[in-house]
Amino acid sequence: MSLQPVVFPGRRYRAGRRARDWGPAVVVLVSGIGSWQGLVTALDIQRFLLPKPTEILSALRENWSFLWGAGWYTFGEAVGGFVIGGALAIATALALARWPPLGRALLPYAIAANAIPIIAFAPIFNNWFGLINPVSKMAMAAVLAFFPVMINMLRGLTSVHPSSIELMRSYAAGEAATFRRVRIPNSLPFLFSGLKVASVLAMIGAVVSQYFGGLRSTSLGLFIKEKAALAFFPEAWAAIVVASVLGVAFYLAIVLVERSALRWHPSVRGVRAE
Amino acid sequence: MPRPAAVSLGGVSKHYAVPGGPGVTALAPIDLDVHPGEFVSLIGPSGCGKSTLLRIIGDLVQATEGQVLVNGKPAHQARLDRDYGIVFQDPVLYDWRTVARNISLPLEMLGWDRQRRASRVAEMLDLVELGGFEGHYPWQLSGGMQQRVSIARALSFSPALLLMDEPFGALDEMTRERLNGELLRIWQQSGCTIVFVTHSITEAVFLSTRVVVMSARPGRVIGIVEIDVPQPRTVDTREEPRFFELVTEVRERLRKGGAAEALAEEELLLVEEER
Numbered sequence: 208m209s210l211q212p213v214v215f216p217g218r219r220y221r222a223g224r225r226a227r228d229w230g231p232a233v234v235v236l237v238s239g240i241g242s243w244q245g246l247v248t249a250l251d252i253q254r255f256l257l258p259k260p261t262e263i264l265s266a267l268r269e270n271w272s273f274l275w276g277a278g279w280y281t282f283g284e285a286v287g288g289f290v291i292g293g294a295l296a297i298a299t300a301l302a303l304a305r306w307p308p309l310g311r312a313l314l315p316y317a318i319a320a321n322a323i324p325i326i327a328f329a330p331i332f333n334n335w336f337g338l339i340n341p342v343s344k345m346a347m348a349a350v351l352a353f354f355p356v357m358i359n360m361l362r363g364l365t366s367v368h369p370s371s372i373e374l375m376r377s378y379a380a381g382e383a384a385t386f387r388r389v390r391i392p393n394s395l396p397f398l399f400s401g402l403k404v405a406s407v408l409a410m411i412g413a414v415v416s417q418y419f420g421g422l423r424s425t426s427l428g429l430f431i432k433e434k435a436a437l438a439f440f441p442e443a444w445a446a447i448v449v450a451s452v453l454g455v456a457f458y459l460a461i462v463l464v465e466r467s468a469l470r471w472h473p474s475v476r477g478v479r480a481e
Numbered sequence: 482m483p484r485p486a487a488v489s490l491g492g493v494s495k496h497y498a499v500p501g502g503p504g505v506t507a508l509a510p511i512d513l514d515v516h517p518g519e520f521v522s523l524i525g526p527s528g529c530g531k532s533t534l535l536r537i538i539g540d541l542v543q544a545t546e547g548q549v550l551v552n553g554k555p556a557h558q559a560r561l562d563r564d565y566g567i568v569f570q571d572p573v574l575y576d577w578r579t580v581a582r583n584i585s586l587p588l589e590m591l592g593w594d595r596q597r598r599a600s601r602v603a604e605m606l607d608l609v610e611l612g613g614f615e616g617h618y619p620w621q622l623s624g625g626m627q628q629r630v631s632i633a634r635a636l637s638f639s640p641a642l643l644l645m646d647e648p649f650g651a652l653d654e655m656t657r658e659r660l661n662g663e664l665l666r667i668w669q670q671s672g673c674t675i676v677f678v679t680h681s682i683t684e685a686v687f688l689s690t691r692v693v694v695m696s697a698r699p700g701r702v703i704g705i706v707e708i709d710v711p712q713p714r715t716v717d718t719r720e721e722p723r724f725f726e727l728v729t730e731v732r733e734r735l736r737k738g739g740a741a742e743a744l745a746e747e748e749l750l751l752v753e754e755e756r
Contacts, residue, residue: 370573373541378590379561388586392577471577473620 258441266441267448273430278449280425281413284341285457288348289409293402295349296356304364304390305382314361321354329416339422348412352405359401363394396472399465406461410454485553487642487674488515488538493547494699495533506699507533510547513693513702515676517641520668522677522685524731525695525738531678532646534700538676539567539644552641563591565642566635570650572627574619580630581606581615587638605633608667625656632664636671643668645677649684658716661687665714682735686727687714694731696738704734 240260246252247259254262267274299317303310329347336343367390375385417428427446434442495508507530515521523531536542537549540560551559559565566587574583584605585598593601606612609629619627628648635643649657661684668675679685685692686708694704710723718724 368571368573370569370571371575373536373539373569374567374573376541377539377560377563377565377567378587379563380590384590388589389575392575395577469577471579471618 255438255440258444262441263444263448266439267445270442270445273424274427274446274449277425277427277430277446278453280341281344281417281427281450282410282453282457284344284416285348285406285409285413285453287341288345288350288412289352289405289457291345292349292352292409293356293405296353296401296405297360297398299353300357300360300364300394301386303361305386310361317354317357321358325350326412326415329412330419332416333419333421338420341425344413344416344421347416348409351408351412355404355408356398356401359397359404360394363397364390366397367393395469399461399469402461403458403465406457407454410450410457414450484517486514486550487517487519487552488513488676489548489550489553490514490534490538491548491550493534493537493544493549495530495537495542496545508537508544509699509701511700511702515674517674518672520665520675520677520688520690522679522689522692523695524679524682524685524692524735525700526697526735527680529695529697530700531695534695535644535646535676535678539565541567563587563638564640565644566638566640568628568631568635568643568645568648570647572619572624572631574627574630574634576619578618579615580611580617580619580622583619583630584634584637586634591638601637605637608636608670609633609663623656625652625660628652628660629663632667636667636673639671639673641673643673643675645675647678647680650679650681657681657684658719662714662716664688665712669713682728682731683719686710686724686731687719692727692731694734694738703738706731706734 243257244260247257258266303313326347328350332346333343336346364386371389371393372385375389380388414428414431417426418432421429423429427450431443431446431450434440434446490511490513492510492512493508494506494510497505497507499505511534523534525531533542537544538551538556540549540551540556549556552564554562554564575586578586581599581602584602585593588598588601602615606615609632611626611629611633614622614626619630622630632648635645649660652660664675665688675688677685677688686706689708692706692708693702694706695701696703706727708727710718710721710727
């Protein structure tokens, strides 16, 4: 039989493809910011409605040391909440998948709780854990991060091909071995989908929670709220830019971890629909 | 002491309870002995319970009544002793494992050390002619290659019994015939006993030493056809007159068993229940 192992395309090909993949997005970004600047100038849009990108940029420069410090602090709160919420979510999903009666008893409430506008609890958490205590912001981020991770992980743990389970039974494998060798690996792509959503939600949770109060020197949210109230809109926008950049960085960090953890997954190996 | 039968079924039946109804009898009591080294095919219309019977042998489904012995032991004990390997219609490879690590999965379960696993995997890759593919992931392989990996995995720990549930059912005719030939070679090399479920008459006749013909639901054994076409069988076997005679005989028996009248809808229903 003349079967040949598949040879993967080389580095040069990949670099070329990367440029093709990212090129259009970069063009959209640059032309988007350019036309923002142009339109605001041409249509003479009022500063309080929409500042020019150049104004936001100078506000960013003037407030840089505060914005960067507060940005990192806020980011730390988001990451802390993400870790706490994510860890609890994974543990919960494992428990619910391992003991299905537990899942049947608790899942309806988990889904119902997910429908609650959790962000409304921010003032309560601030009261519980202390307004200037970062734990109050982490709690918000953790609760927001919990549900997407738990629901996705649980789906990944339970949506296993029945024959995969039969195969493990044919090896006389116990529940623990089946979890380790089948259910958990099967759940990883689902887990990472959940983590990506959770990373974004954790950042939202931390910033919004700061709207309801916190330490002035460390709160991006409080800064946005106060500057907006005083009609210092370029400053508010500058803080939003910092929060956005950190949020995107957080998301991309998860994507990087996903890529190295799921090397086997077709989506990571660069298989594309033709 | 004579060797015990590889598989011995005594009055094995399967009844599925249906809430609020009389339930469904999938298998009428079945008696069957499979001797060591045999290649026995179970053939019958869809929904006749042949896959269920295979899973009963593998202790993956519990019989309602009857006795199931594998290598002279109760089926449950045989499963715990890892007495059989199984191949499903789908390859059921783990996407996150390379070809080599899929094949070595049962060896890990048996606690083999890394070196012993590696050398056995290399042997198995040779056996199924997939040398050079050990580092590939399942999605990089064709359906036929995936199924060969699945066979290598099932045989990796040298079980005395191989259970196969329509392993080539999802493949195209040409791939199927080629893999039929490979399977016979592997069977002769390994000396294992094979119980093979299929709904292809020619496949059953080509591969088997005996073909067990089952009726439509409730599945019962309505005939056993000895396949006396000499080994080794080759592509030419399919053109011998004796091969055609045996194919015709199996087909006649299936027809008498009411295979033709089996209702498509009911079949689907039962196939789903079997899953």
